Each structure stands twice: as structure tokens, then as C-alpha cells.
Amino acid sequence: MLRTLLYETAQVLLTHVTKWSWLKAWAMNVAKRRGRQKAIVALARRLAVIMHRIWSDGTRFRWTRQDILPAAA
Numbered sequence: 001m002l003r004t005l006l007y008e009t010a011q012v013l014l015t016h017v018t019k020w021s022w023l024k025a026w027a028m029n030v031a032k033r034r035g036r037q038k039a040i041v042a043l044a045r046r047l048a049v050i051m052h053r054i055w056s057d058g059t060r061f062r063w064t065r066q067d068i069l070p071a072a073a
Helices: 002-015 022-034 036-057
Strands: none
Touching: 002 022, 002 036, 022 036
């Protein structure tokens, strides 16, 4: 059931979510190169990896690249 939910989440992220993130941009590039179905599967896998990382060590999801880069001193 988890695989189904991950697939549906990836599909919604690609088709219905209007806010852009690095994750959606990455998946759109995959879709351009390999096709929409493979991009959905790849995005579902990446979501699973991100969620596992959050669960195992408490890492936070960074929506934009500005959140990733350290602040200049």
C-alpha cells in the first residue's frame, strides 16, 4: 500500500501542485528525458528516500535552494 501512496503522491506533485521546488524541477527534467511514467516512479523513489532520511536522523526538507545554502557571514 505504501508503494501505491508514494506513486500517487508523486503523480499529484507533478500534475496538480503549482508551487515549484527543486524536487519538482528535477522530476520535470526526468520526464522530459525519459517520459512521464518513469519520472513519476523516479520521483516516488526519491520521496521514499527523503522520508526515510527524515525519519532516521531528523533531517528537514528544504523547499528551495536558498534554504540549502548557508548564510553569508
